Every structure is written in C-alpha cells, then in structure tokens.
Amino acid sequence: MTISPLKTAKADIPIPGEPPRFTPSTLIAAMNQTLEYAYEGALLVGEVASYKVNQGKWVFFDLKDEESSISCFMSIYQLRVPLEDGMKIVVRGVPKVTKWGKFSFTVSAIKPVGDGSIKKAFELLKKKLSDEGLFAPEKKRELPKDLTKLGVISSTGAAGYADFVKILNARWGGIHVQVAHTQVQGMDAPDQIIRALKYFNERSEVQVIAILRGGGSADDLSCFNDEELVRAIAASKIPVITGIGHEVDESLADLAADVRASTPSNAAEMLTPDREAVGYTVDMSVSRAESIIYNKIDAALERVDQPFDNIRRFIKQKIDFYHNMLFQKVKILEALNPEKVLRQGYAILSGKVSPGSVVNITTYDKEITAEVKEIHERKNVTN
Amino acid sequence: MSEKMSLTKKMEELDKKTGWFYSDDFKLEESAERYKDAMALANDIKKDLNELKNEIEVLSEDFSK
Numbered sequence: 001m002t003i004s005p006l007k008t009a010k011a012d013i014p015i016p017g018e019p020p021r022f023t024p025s026t027l028i029a030a031m032n033q034t035l036e037y038a039y040e041g042a043l044l045v046g047e048v049a050s051y052k053v054n055q056g057k058w059v060f061f062d063l064k065d066e067e068s069s070i071s072c073f074m075s076i077y078q079l080r081v082p083l084e085d086g087m088k089i090v091v092r093g094v095p096k097v098t099k100w101g102k103f104s105f106t107v108s109a110i111k112p113v114g115d116g117s118i119k120k121a122f123e124l125l126k127k128k129l130s131d132e133g134l135f136a137p138e139k140k141r142e143l144p145k146d147l148t149k150l151g152v153i154s155s156t157g158a159a160g161y162a163d164f165v166k167i168l169n170a171r172w173g174g175i176h177v178q179v180a181h182t183q184v185q186g187m188d189a190p191d192q193i194i195r196a197l198k199y200f201n202e203r204s205e206v207q208v209i210a211i212l213r214g215g216g217s218a219d220d221l222s223c224f225n226d227e228e229l230v231r232a233i234a235a236s237k238i239p240v241i242t243g244i245g246h247e248v249d250e251s252l253a254d255l256a257a258d259v260r261a262s263t264p265s266n267a268a269e270m271l272t273p274d275r276e277a278v279g280y281t282v283d284m285s286v287s288r289a290e291s292i293i294y295n296k297i298d299a300a301l302e303r304v305d306q307p308f309d310n311i312r313r314f315i316k317q318k319i320d321f322y323h324n325m326l327f328q329k330v331k332i333l334e335a336l337n338p339e340k341v342l343r344q345g346y347a348i349l350s351g352k353v354s355p356g357s358v359v360n361i362t363t364y365d366k367e368i369t370a371e372v373k374e375i376h377e378r379k380n381v382t383n
Numbered sequence: 384m385s386e387k388m389s390l391t392k393k394m395e396e397l398d399k400k401t402g403w404f405y406s407d408d409f410k411l412e413e414s415a416e417r418y419k420d421a422m423a424l425a426n427d428i429k430k431d432l433n434e435l436k437n438e439i440e441v442l443s444e445d446f447s448k
Contacts, residue, residue, distance in 0.1 A: 146391055156441055165439065173435025174390065182446045192446040199444060275432040278394075285397060286418075286425045289404040293414045300411060 028097050035095045044070065044105055045090045045113060051083050059083075063091065063105065070095075074107035080190070080227040081110055082124035087117040092187055109187045111222060118218045122225050126252055129227070134234040135255040141239040143259055144207040147172075147271055151206035151238070152179045153196040154264070160184075160214025164243065164264035172272035178204060183223075184213040190226035197232050197240075208239045210271065211253060212264040215246045224251035233257055243267030339364075390431045397424050 015021070022030065046063035053059050057076050061083065062069045072091060083089070093107040112121040129135065154161040156179060168175070180196035183189040193211065200209050211233070213221070223229070224244050233240050233256040242254045243261040254260040261267035334340065338348070342364040351359035353372055361368040400421040403409065 169437055173432075173437050175437045177437055177439045179439060179441045180444065180446055181441055188447065195446045199442070199446070275435065279429050279432050282394075282397065282425045282428050285401045286422050289401045289418055289421055292404040292409070293411070293418060296409065296411050296414065 024101070025099070028099060028101065031097050035097070039095050041092060042095065043090050043092055044072075046070070046088070048083055048085055048087045048089060051085050059107075061085075063089070071102070071104040072107050073104050074110075078108060079110065081112055081121045081225065082128065083110070084120065084124070087112055087120055088114045089117060090187075111187050113219060115218050118222050118225070121222075122252065125225060125227055125230070126255070129230060129234075129252065129256070134230065139234070139258075141258045143239060143241060143271060147175055147207055149204075149206045150175050150177045150271065151196075151200040151204060151209040152177055152212060153182055153193055153200075153209060154179065154212040155184045156181045158184060158212075158214055160212050160243070160264040163214065164210070164212050164268050167265045167268035168272060171268060171274045173275070175272070178206060185216060185220045185223055187223070189223035190229040193223075194229055194232045197236055201237050206238060208241060208271065209236060210241050210243060210267050211257070212243045212267060213245065214264060215249070221245050221249055221251055224253035229253060230256045241267050241270065390428065390435070393424060393428050393431065397421060397428060400424060 044063055046065050046069075049062040049064050049069065051059075051061040053076060059074045059076055059079050061072050063072050064070070072093070074093070081089075090111050090113050091105065091107045092109040093105050095103065096106050097103055112118045133139070152161070152164070154164070161179075165177075168177070178200070180199060182192035182196050184193075197209065200206050211224075213224070221244060224242075230252045233242075233253055239258040240256075241259040241261055242251070242257040243264040243266055244251050244254060245263070247262040259270060261270050342348070342362070345364075348362040349359055350362070351357065353359060353375065355372055355375060357372050359370055359372060361370055400417065403417060404414065
C-alpha cells in the first residue's frame, strides 16, 4: 500500500501551538510512511516459529532471536524455499503497522542461512520437485555436438566465468557466445538468472545455455536452490548445462539441468572438443592411410615374389634329397671296403685249402704264406 | 560460424578421403596421389583449428530489473 505524504504527514486539524493530532488511521499511515522510508528492503535474520499457511494463500510466521520476536507475513507465491519451524532464515521486506495497530514485517523474499537450514530447505524442496518429476532422467537432453551459438548466464567479474572463457578459448573456436551478466549469489540472483533464461528462450538462437558460478560457501550457492529458478531451468526449451561451485557441491539447479558439469571449467570441457585432440585425430587418420599404402605395397611385392619362392624351395628340396641319397650310398660303400674289414682284425685266406697245401693269408699289414695241417668242420655255426 | 561449418565439412571430407584407403575401391596406383590430397586437407584443417576464435558478446540487457 502506497501512502501519500500529503495525506499522512499531517494531523487532521492542526491547531497552532499544540502538538499534532492524529486519528488512528493517520497515525498508522504516518508511521508506515516513516518505516517504509527508513527500512525499505531491510534484511531481518532470525529463527522461524509458528509457521502456518492460511487459505492456501497467506504465509504467517514469527521470526525470533533470544529476546524478541516479530510477526512476518507474505504471499505464498513469494515463498520460494520451504519453511519449517526452527529454520534460520534471512528475509527481505518492510516493517509495517496494520490497521489494527499490530506491528509486522511484510516479507518479499526469503533465504535460509546457516548450513543446517540450507540443507533442510534443500532436502524439502528436492523431495517436492522430485515428486513432481522435475529431475526425471528421461527429461534430460543431450548437448549439441556442433556448437556454434552458446548462451552464458554468469557474473562477468567472477573467477568462475573467467575460468570458463579461458578453457573455452583454449579448447575450441568459432562459437558466438552471448553472455547475460547477472548476480550469482544473494537474494536477487534467482530472479536475475530467471530473466536471463527467459531472454535466451524468447529472444535468442543459442543452442544451449550454460549457468556458471565458481566455488563458494553453502550460503553463497544457496540461490541455486530457489524454487522458481529450478522450475525455470526445468522448463527451458533450450538445453541447460550448469557449472556451479565444485565437484562436491550439488544444487537443485544442477538436478534440474539437462547436464551437470562439476565446475565452470568442466562445463567448457563438456561443451567443446579439444582442438589439440582433434588435430591429433587428423594426423592419425592420415598416418593410418600412409600405413595402408605401405602394407599394400608389401603385399603386392609378396605376391610377385611368391612363385619364385616356390621354385627356389622346390629346387632346394630336390638338392637335399639327392644329397641324402648320395650320403647313404657312400656309407654303404665304406662299410663294404675290404681294407676296413682287415683293420678290424680279420684276414683273407686264398689258395686251395687241404691238408698239406700252402695258402696265402692277408692281414691288415702282412702277407703270410702258410701250410695247412688239419681241417675240421666248425660246430655250432649260426647263420 | 561459417568458419566452424567449413571446418566441420572439411572434417567430413577428410573422413571420406581416408575412408577410401580402407575401401574395396583402393588402387595402389592411385594411392600416392590420394594420400597427398588427404595430407593437404589435414594440414588445412590443422591450420583452421589453430586460427579458430570465439566471439564473446556481453548482452547489454539489464537483468536486475
């Protein structure tokens, strides 16, 4: 509700010399004007208590610390993280006095703070969106193989963005990269990223959208668990790749994206081939062609030589055969040589063998003339 | 972009040229000439690879509003 300064800053009937008079309505209006002026966009940190939703539309809870408690109010449509009593959150909004004179804080945005609350909100929203099928594997699309138009959503001053550009340029070229500069942490980040997603989906021809942010604390990265942002990623007509934080960081934006890269640098690696690897492949394909030529030449030479090899082999076999035959004949002849027999101690007897006759006996080294005295038949002669 | 498309086509052409060496169409007497042809294309591709640059455009839109 906007209140005109003219209507609220003054008492209904000012009386000169006396303090200003107000009606309840004008005093409340004046107080709200002051509060809005002094505390617009104020951030309030505390623990949630007495959380409830009325009529499915209005959200009420108390935000308290050790000593005090403030009633908070917001529309369910502005509630983009699940709430539970006990969670620690930071809210943005305006303090107001209601027309019944009660003080409350009208909330426009909420963010959980502290590792415990961030994790709790993450798990609650993860279950809700998972049950709706937002993270279903069958919804995931592949990245384009021939990337020429890329949309990037990141903070151009962030280290993660610089890493991405460095790796992208080192690996590949020829890509027209359109960069939507947005915040990538804080309460305004989700809406800015949603607007950038909408821009690329409605007004560009990019083939894929990369949402990038370098490492940070759980609190820094918690904007990527915003329900509206996660839904916008899941609904994008253009495939989305996320490179948020480090390998160990998992956000709901990662789960909703078509492809999750572990870091911005990894996103660049997943989006592009490596020009050095492609160059190597080119070299290898030509080198293999060269090997084929040499192999074919060797095979052709082999075919030409083959008949001659066969003839050579045949001739050699024949020579070997005759050589063996000759060797065996020589061995037989050597065995039959009488001189060899005489060397073994045998003797040759020649002349008529009868008692009283003279015979010649030839040994290895002697010629003997001898007279035959007696002749007996040998016994036990074996054949 | 046209540079990239041209590179893609060149890569396809190189695949076709080197594929011939594996095919039944291979003829030894043609191979030297075809090899020289493939090698020239490979060198051309590597030159393209080294010269390719990305164009980075930061959009002027204000996404904070």
